[in-house]
Amino acid sequence: MEKSMFRNIRVASLLVAALACAHPAYAVDPVKIGFITTLSTPAGYIGEDERDGFNLAVTQGGGKLGGVPVELVVEDDGLKPANAKQSADRMVQSGIRLYSGVNFSNVLAAVVPSVVEAQNFYVSLNPGPSNFAGASCNRNYFVASYQNDAFHTAGGVAANELGYKRVVVLAPNYQAGRDALAGFKRTYKGQVLAEIYTKLDQSDFSVELARIRSLAPDAVYQFHPGGAGINFAKQYANAGLSKTIPMVMPGFSMDSRMLAATGAASEGAYTTGIWSVAMDNKASQQFVEAFKKAYGRIPTDYAMQAYDTAQWIGSGLKAVNGDLTKADAFRVAMRKAEFVSLRGKFRLNTNQHPIQDLYLMRIEKGAGGELAPKVVRKIVSDDKDAYADQCKMPS
Template sequence: MVRNMIRGGLCALLFAGAGAAQAQAPVKIGFITTLSTPAGYIGEDERDGFSLAIKQGGGKLGGVPVELVVEDDALKPANAKQAVDRMLQSGIKLYTGVNFSNVLAAVAPSVLRDGAYYVSLNAGPSTFAGEKCDKNYFVASFQNDAYHSAGGAAANELGYKRVVLLAPNYQAGRDALAGFKRTYKGEVVAEIYTKLDQSDFSVEMARVRSLAPDAIYQFHPGGAGINFAKQYANAGLTKTIPMLMPSFSMDGRMLAASGASAEGLYTVGMWTTEMDNPQSSAFVKAFTEAYGRKPTDYGMQAYDTALLIASALKAVNGDLSKGDAFRAALAKADFQTLRGKFRFDTNRHPVQDYYLMRIERSGNGFAPKIVRKVVTDGRDAYVGQCKG
């Protein structure tokens, strides 16, 4: 009898040990982003913001061990498509990381066809916000148009009657100008589309000067945005034709590169390193200590995305086969966002506030300071088209 009790006890311990080992198997998260090219710093901030949340959780999100599998898409949709196909074949069921909308267009369909989950930390193309929305596709950042609709509202408040619009000719650029025009009440003098990898904007500068608008609204992320801002200042246009832009066209890295030429410019966004809430302040401090630089909006969004995913992983104890429960937990968005307020609309895109900000001196550099809120509980224009 004693022998049977010992044997039973050993079996119980073995089963318990096996269960513990199984519970500790990490959930792999496919993280495809842009780490090379002049826009590579964007992916670096996204990777680092997401990784910071994992580090703070002791290698876990929501108490669930995770493994981040990172690939560089080099801003090439074909590279991203090959990367996601490899990851899907290896069994990865949860993805994030893509920064550019044209790259996401190559990644998301493969993920969704496989029944896997995609949670966007930046790109929010209109394509997937309306008729092509999917129950496994969530956007933790913004819908592209919505960000720029806030730009149109800001231009109205600033009293700009005649505006020239500029953006690169790809999905997010077209969404940007469509979103601006949706709310802007003045005259759009011209729409100028540039190349995604363009570095010389002298022709565009000359055209802006000849059109003599009240202001320009421009969207150029990454290295292109740095070149645009510098050339605009060097051409003397900042003194005569004000520039309004989304925060992605003058993020922290771009501010450091642009220097005093950015002072006084207006941006529109949902967050700034100067935002006065304890969660945001703690994040900025932790990120700066961990990586030796202040985070950009991209880093903030990635951190928020990690917290969102953590809340859902916790709800299902890391079991992604519990699809309904995992989706419901994501939709609940039960996490403390750094931007102050966040909830999902029925198309699984955010409902959130946007602010008009002005670039001002801050310490040894420059930072966007909030002037006032321009959009409260902003929704995107495509939510009514989403039936799924």
């Protein structure tokens, strides 16, 4: 009887071992992802699209990314860096090791140090400030979207190709705004008549519009995300400037939600970007339809970037079976970036920011009369940001 008992124990042990080999064990608890984003203020719709785009990938995976169960821990930063830092510090103390969600560079600057100093990981789904791309880069900080200058250096190329010799440039006076105009000027070959900085939460642009009218440029290049961009576009059109002075802007200064809010104000304007809802790409088209079915609205670029971020994170989690204590292996997998990006080509530069193509688009009416950015042509191939050489990335 004793021999029979030991034989049964041995058989059971072998069965457990065989099952473990056939099905790699994931952590019993889901991997928590700290998702700090802006859900209130006029810019709150951006955070909503980011959250929903990320959640769509999780839902399609049956509550998993890369086959690993995940739990999104969402907090609203209210577009206040101090709020975001408090959330990040609290999440770090609770043991969360993986973060994303922030959509403004000034807020990101308050969150990333808390995360990476604790040896945790941050994957940015939108902002890519120049300092974190250069001298302050970190091996635990990855960017899924772009370095902040990218759309704007493409904007300078676009203005050159469109023949605009004299321009006025405008942006909010914060890190991303300063990066924006620096990026535009890096590639623009004409004359900048005026460089105007506005407030991040500004709603009345009458003074700036009067100055634009008096300068009579060939075109305006402006970067204003969210509610500020909606107000700027409406007031620009109401002042009659859209009929006489063409506008060029990054895609996130006139996304689908902003188009719905501004009506025909931006018809005919040019945008630059890495993606469009009208892009002829099977994976992208499937995403657009799935997002519309799930949430009843057209996804913005922010939603696309969040979906890509989730899929990319999934590739990293899969490589370590959800065990983020295997930090080196997670970094290696993230650097490989083995996922299907909705924008097409995607690979990482040495500073862990994307190398990707950028496009010139024009806001036009579709077959159903709705306005959308239609791709005119690719204007930059395999774009690399200007700060990678300043990044001394440890292995």
